[in-house]
Structures are given as C-alpha cells and as structure tokens.
Amino acid sequence: MTEPSGRPARAPKRPRSEGQWALGYHEPLNATERFKRDDDGLRVKERVLDRYAHQGFASIDPSDLRGRFRWYGLYTQRRQGIPGGRTASLSPEELEDEFFMLRVRIPGGSLTTEQLRTIGEVSTQYARDTADITNRHNIQLHWVRIEDVPAIWGRLEAVGLSTTEACGDTPRNMLGCPVAGVAEDEVIDGSAALASLAPYVGDPRFSNLPRKYKTAVSGCAQHCTIHEINDVAFVGVVGPDGEPGFDLWVGGGLSTNPMFGRRVGVFVAADRVADVWVGVTSIFRDYGYRRSRGKARLKFLMADWGPQRFREVLETEYLKEPLPDGVAPQPPTSPYRDHVGIHRQKDGRYYLGLAPRTGRMSGTLLQQVADAAEQHGSGRVATTIEQKLIVLDVPGDRVEALATRLDALGLPSRPSGFRRQVMACSGIEFCKLAIVDTKGRAATVIEELERRLPGWDLPVTININGCPNSCARIQTGDIGLRGQIVTTDEGEPVEGFQITLGGSLTAEVGFGRKVRGLRSTAAELPDYLERVLRRYADQRLPDDSFASWARRVDEAELR
Structure with missing residues (x-):
C-alpha cells in the first residue's frame, strides 16, 4: 500500500504503553515495578523474621528496605538534624535513619480498649513513647528498631491487630464511620460491608497494584470518611426501592495532581459491596497505568475513561451483570465532618469525640485513655480520619466525669475551634x-x-x-x-x-x-x-x- 506521493504508507502508530496488564504490557517499566515483579511484597515478612531482625539494619536488602517493607507498614524515618533545605538534594541513603516508622492498621478506626492499651504498651516499650493518630484511622509509632519488629508484630497480632498492607501498592487501611451503628442520623450502618472486605487484605491477587489504593465504606450522614478523595468509596444512600445501600464513587485522590472522585452511577446493595470492590480493584490492577509512578493512581484512569466506560467495563468484564442505577448521596448537613464533641447515640448512651493536638499522642496517654474508657464506657474506642479519638457507649450519668478526666489529660471533648x-x-x-x-x-x-x-x-x-x-x-x-x-x-x-x-x-x-x-x-x-x-x-x-x-x-x- 502506498500514499498518493508514491511513498510506502506508514504503519499506524501504536499507542504508547502505559504498562497496563490487561493490554498485554507486562514488562516492568520502572524500578518499583521491577522489584514488585521480582518478589511479592507480602513475602518480605519471612525475611524480617528469619534474617533482618537477627542480623540488624545493615543486613537489609535495599529493595526490601525502601520498597517491600512498606507492605508491612514500615518506613525508614528521617535522620535527625538534616535541615529542610537539603531534602531534595540528598539521596534516600543520606536522609534515612536506622529507625522505622511503623503504621498500625485500624479498619474503620474501631478498637477495643485492650487493643488501644496494647498499642500504648508497644509504644512505651519499643517506640520511645511515640504515637500519632493519622488522617486514615491508623496509629503510627516511631523510633522502631528492626530487631524489635517481630516482638511488636506478635504483641499486635495477639489482640487482632496488624500492620499488613498499611503502606505500599496495596489496599491500604480502609475507612469507615467510627460511630457506625450508634450515630442517630446515619443512613446505613456500614460496619458489615466494611468487614466483608477484610479477607482481601494480604490477598496476593491485590498485593501488586499500580500504586497505593484507598477505600472508604460509610453510611454516615456527615460523610466523615470524605469519599470525594478516595480511590474507591461506597457512600450511604437510600436506594431506588427505598432500601438503604451505597452509591459508588471512583477516582479520588490528592497529592500533587488532585482530583475528586466521580459517581459511577450504580446502586450497590450492602451484600454486594465485596463483589463490587473486587471488581473495581481488579480494574485498577489490570488497566491501571504502570509506566510512570506519577500517573499510576486510579484517578488518572478514571479521568481518561470517564464514569460511563468505567461502569461498562466493571459490569461486563468483571461482574458479568449490570448493577441498578444509583442515586446521589445527600450533602452533609453540618460543616463539621469529625464527630468531635459529646453526642447522643441511638441507644440513649453517648460518645465523646476528643481532640488531641493534631493527632499527637503517646503510648502512656493511649493507656490512660484505655483505662478511662473501660471505667466509664463499654470498652470501645475509635480513631477518626481527622486525627481525633472517640470513646463510645458512655452512660449519660458518666459523661461529665469522663469528659473532666480526659480534659485533664489534654484531650478535650469541647475544644476550641482552632484545636x-x-x-x-x-x-x-x-x-x-x-x-x-x-x-x-x-x-x-x-x-x-x-x-x-x-x-x-x-x-x-x-x-x-x-x-x-x-x-x-x-x-x-x-x-x-x-x-x-x-x-x-x-x-x-x-x-x-x-x-x-x-x-x-x-x-x-x-x-x-x-x-x-x-x-x-x-x-x-x-x-x-x-x-x-x-x-x-x-x-x-x-x-x-x-x-x-x-x-x-x-x-x-x-x-
């Protein structure tokens, strides 16, 4: 075939690969994709237990240290004394210390006082009494030595806690309303739907995603999980038939290229959340961009595809059936999405939303909160995604005594607007x-x-x-x-x-x-x-x- 000029026609230019597995592009295109190909991040735990904890920091393979360790919530922390003006000019080896930040995964923020006390004890024994509540429910510890990690994991696992996939290119800690099931105004209690996703944490099918992957499942009327900026979010709504369920949002995220999530347009019944989550996550795994780390979040795929195509692929390739059309969630009625303050529960008891200063706690303080919550409540506490802490199930006649006790610890339930x-x-x-x-x-x-x-x-x-x-x-x-x-x-x-x-x-x-x-x-x-x-x-x-x-x-x- 020739062009009108007589020259041979050029073959159509093949679109540049973005590294999408579903399109046959399996060759790793950057260093991170190569180390993930070489060994699943989940397997690094064996090396921590069998080798690194015994041989010390110097024995850690660099691909594990600055890569796979994240699959278990471990990051090297900054070496002390390095000024901010040198951050961009130094290599990771020069910036990092031989200590770790360890992130404890807390799905939906829900904790028992036994679990909270255990985190506090781990902090005081192994982390120089540090503890920060993050804006994704987690609690982070600092100054952790590699030699102590197996003992820390053992202590956490004994009370049902984990650091698995707290970081890395994985489904990170999943958000839920910390007062689910007790909030008087909730649209739907999302606890069961959130719990249905627990089996997929540590599942090798989803341990190599293109980038980090953030999930929220909540029926909170105030939308406290901020669904607009999660990769995938299930938002409580009353469905077309009058039954409560969830509206599906996909493609939110901030960082240096912020985008809000978009409604896919489908209604998800509570018992279908796990199936739909697996479908959305599989789309990200298979079609997500892996060429450039800067373009590997799900938001970029959604921006290119749009909700209509995303829905079509979800229903036809992954669910193999259509979903009902959805309805948009009602906007929050309050300018606050944090649950701070003293609030009546639907069972007549109260919860106290406390305001640590920017989430800064200590192991000692966590143990004191656990003691107070046990004496005045039911033994349930929760973290929020606003770096706050909640004590639940407090009888009305104990509210003021508990509020006074916690205020004396520096945890006010009636904080200033700025606090x-x-x-x-x-x-x-x-x-x-x-x-x-x-x-x-x-x-x-x-x-x-x-x-x-x-x-x-x-x-x-x-x-x-x-x-x-x-x-x-x-x-x-x-x-x-x-x-x-x-x-x-x-x-x-x-x-x-x-x-x-x-x-x-x-x-x-x-x-x-x-x-x-x-x-x-x-x-x-x-x-x-x-x-x-x-x-x-x-x-x-x-x-x-x-x-x-x-x-x-x-x-x-x-x-």
Missing part, C-alpha cells in the same frame, strides 16, 4: 520528604490563635503539610499551608509556607484558591492567619462559609 480544626502531617521531625516542621508549628498556631481570637466559633479548617504531597489534605482545607523554604527580606532562607485558600469538602466541594505569591515565613504565620480570619469575620455574608468568602473576594483581601 478542633487544625491538622498537620508528620513533618520534618520524622518524614524524609518534608521540608518544614509541622506538628510543632501547628501547636504554635493553635496557641496563638486561641490567644488572639478567643471564642472563635466559625468553622475554618487549617491544614499544614511539610511537602507538596498533601498528606494533610492541604488542597481541601479552608486554609492550606504547604511547607517550603522562603527567603526573608534580608535574603535569609527560612522555613515557610505557600498558602491556598477556600478549599472545601462540605456542601461546596472544591480545591483551594492559589493567590500568586501568597506565602509566609513560619515566624510570620500567626500574624497572617489572624489577619485573614479577622477579615473573613468582618466581611462575611450571613451564609458565607470561609470557602465561599475566599472564592469571591479580591486577592488583596487574602494577603
């Missing part, structure tokens, strides 16, 4: 990617704003992140602070923050607004926050949220 709404990632204290301090800076922000703006009662979230990766969800905070090195007027490089304004995950879902050149040094941050919050309070319309105000005013008002 309630400031979130921070691990920051430079432990994280190898961070550029600035976050937990300490957040504590200063809370103290300063409580002093400068006493009695503040308007919902405003302040999310502080130590690097661009958005572990603290900076794009969706009313005020998002991304750590960076900034230069003072005197030319000195210091810790600072790029600022975005007006992100929201309430009825006004949207990402924050970037104002050109809007940044602050860490030292000047309280002054800036006070200034912009006072302007909001002075200029807001009766129904204005911070997000709606920040999106409509001139940039000059935001500086």
Whole structure:
C-alpha cells in the first residue's frame, strides 16, 4: 500500500504503553515495578523474621528496605538534624535513619480498649513513647528498631491487630464511620460491608497494584470518611426501592495532581459491596497505568475513561451483570465532618469525640485513655480520619466525669475551634520528604490563635503539610499551608509556607484558591492567619462559609 506521493504508507502508530496488564504490557517499566515483579511484597515478612531482625539494619536488602517493607507498614524515618533545605538534594541513603516508622492498621478506626492499651504498651516499650493518630484511622509509632519488629508484630497480632498492607501498592487501611451503628442520623450502618472486605487484605491477587489504593465504606450522614478523595468509596444512600445501600464513587485522590472522585452511577446493595470492590480493584490492577509512578493512581484512569466506560467495563468484564442505577448521596448537613464533641447515640448512651493536638499522642496517654474508657464506657474506642479519638457507649450519668478526666489529660471533648480544626502531617521531625516542621508549628498556631481570637466559633479548617504531597489534605482545607523554604527580606532562607485558600469538602466541594505569591515565613504565620480570619469575620455574608468568602473576594483581601 502506498500514499498518493508514491511513498510506502506508514504503519499506524501504536499507542504508547502505559504498562497496563490487561493490554498485554507486562514488562516492568520502572524500578518499583521491577522489584514488585521480582518478589511479592507480602513475602518480605519471612525475611524480617528469619534474617533482618537477627542480623540488624545493615543486613537489609535495599529493595526490601525502601520498597517491600512498606507492605508491612514500615518506613525508614528521617535522620535527625538534616535541615529542610537539603531534602531534595540528598539521596534516600543520606536522609534515612536506622529507625522505622511503623503504621498500625485500624479498619474503620474501631478498637477495643485492650487493643488501644496494647498499642500504648508497644509504644512505651519499643517506640520511645511515640504515637500519632493519622488522617486514615491508623496509629503510627516511631523510633522502631528492626530487631524489635517481630516482638511488636506478635504483641499486635495477639489482640487482632496488624500492620499488613498499611503502606505500599496495596489496599491500604480502609475507612469507615467510627460511630457506625450508634450515630442517630446515619443512613446505613456500614460496619458489615466494611468487614466483608477484610479477607482481601494480604490477598496476593491485590498485593501488586499500580500504586497505593484507598477505600472508604460509610453510611454516615456527615460523610466523615470524605469519599470525594478516595480511590474507591461506597457512600450511604437510600436506594431506588427505598432500601438503604451505597452509591459508588471512583477516582479520588490528592497529592500533587488532585482530583475528586466521580459517581459511577450504580446502586450497590450492602451484600454486594465485596463483589463490587473486587471488581473495581481488579480494574485498577489490570488497566491501571504502570509506566510512570506519577500517573499510576486510579484517578488518572478514571479521568481518561470517564464514569460511563468505567461502569461498562466493571459490569461486563468483571461482574458479568449490570448493577441498578444509583442515586446521589445527600450533602452533609453540618460543616463539621469529625464527630468531635459529646453526642447522643441511638441507644440513649453517648460518645465523646476528643481532640488531641493534631493527632499527637503517646503510648502512656493511649493507656490512660484505655483505662478511662473501660471505667466509664463499654470498652470501645475509635480513631477518626481527622486525627481525633472517640470513646463510645458512655452512660449519660458518666459523661461529665469522663469528659473532666480526659480534659485533664489534654484531650478535650469541647475544644476550641482552632484545636478542633487544625491538622498537620508528620513533618520534618520524622518524614524524609518534608521540608518544614509541622506538628510543632501547628501547636504554635493553635496557641496563638486561641490567644488572639478567643471564642472563635466559625468553622475554618487549617491544614499544614511539610511537602507538596498533601498528606494533610492541604488542597481541601479552608486554609492550606504547604511547607517550603522562603527567603526573608534580608535574603535569609527560612522555613515557610505557600498558602491556598477556600478549599472545601462540605456542601461546596472544591480545591483551594492559589493567590500568586501568597506565602509566609513560619515566624510570620500567626500574624497572617489572624489577619485573614479577622477579615473573613468582618466581611462575611450571613451564609458565607470561609470557602465561599475566599472564592469571591479580591486577592488583596487574602494577603
């Protein structure tokens, strides 16, 4: 065949491979895909138990240390004393210490007091009394030695806890409403549906996904699991026939290229959640992009396919049957999605939502909470995805005594607005990617704003992140602070923050607004926050949220 010019016609150009297994592209395209091909991450546990714990840190194979260890919740932590300005210029070997962060997986945030006490005991014995509640229900410990990991695993497993697939290219800890089954206003109790996914944790069929994979299953009327930014989410709705079930959302995620999840348009009955989850996860495994790590999240596949094609592939290739058309969930009725405070349960008892300062706890404090919860409640506690802690099932006549006891421990159930709404990632204290301090800076922000703006009662979230990766969800905070090195007027490089304004995950879902050149040094941050919050309070319309105000005013008002 020839072209009109007489030259031989060129063969059609084959689309560039994105590494999708379903299209026959099995050759690994980057270093991470190669080490996953060479050995399943789940098998590294054998080497920890049989070799590394006995021979020490120096014996650990680099592909295990900086790769497969994540399949069991282990990351090397940052070597102390390395300034943020050197984060991008040093190799992993230079940045890492010979200690680990260990992430304990807590599905739905649900814990018994025995489990909470065990985590606390592990912390005090093996982790220098560290414990941080994360924004995905987990509890993270630091300063863990490889020699102690087998003993820690044994202690956790004895009470039904695990670190399996707490990190890595796996189905990470699955979110659920921490007050499922007791919340007076829930659409559906999602506990059973969430529990139906437990058998797939550690399943080799799903232990090599293109990237991390985040799941949420909740019937909470306030949408406390923030389904909009999970890879796959099942959201409580009343179905077309009047029965409660779930609306399916796919393709959410933040990091450096944030996208909101999209409705697939199907109704999922509670007893079908596991089947549908397996189908969606299998699509990600088989069709997900594996060429570039930066494009390997499910959100990129959804962006290219769209909900209609995604539904078609799900139903025809994986479920082998159609699903009913779905209905959209009702928006949350409260600007708060955190369950902080004292709330009546549907059984007449109460739960107390506590506000640790940015999730910072200690092993000692966890044990004290376990003691208090046992004496005043039923022995049930929960973590939230807002770095908070809940004590459940408290009889009405014990509520105030428990609230007073916990407040004395630094865990208020009636916190200030700033204590309630400031979130921070691990920051430079432990994280190898961070550029600035976050937990300490957040504590200063809370103290300063409580002093400068006493009695503040308007919902405003302040999310502080130590690097661009958005572990603290900076794009969706009313005020998002991304750590960076900034230069003072005197030319000195210091810790600072790029600022975005007006992100929201309430009825006004949207990402924050970037104002050109809007940044602050860490030292000047309280002054800036006070200034912009006072302007909001002075200029807001009766129904204005911070997000709606920040999106409509001139940039000059935001500086």
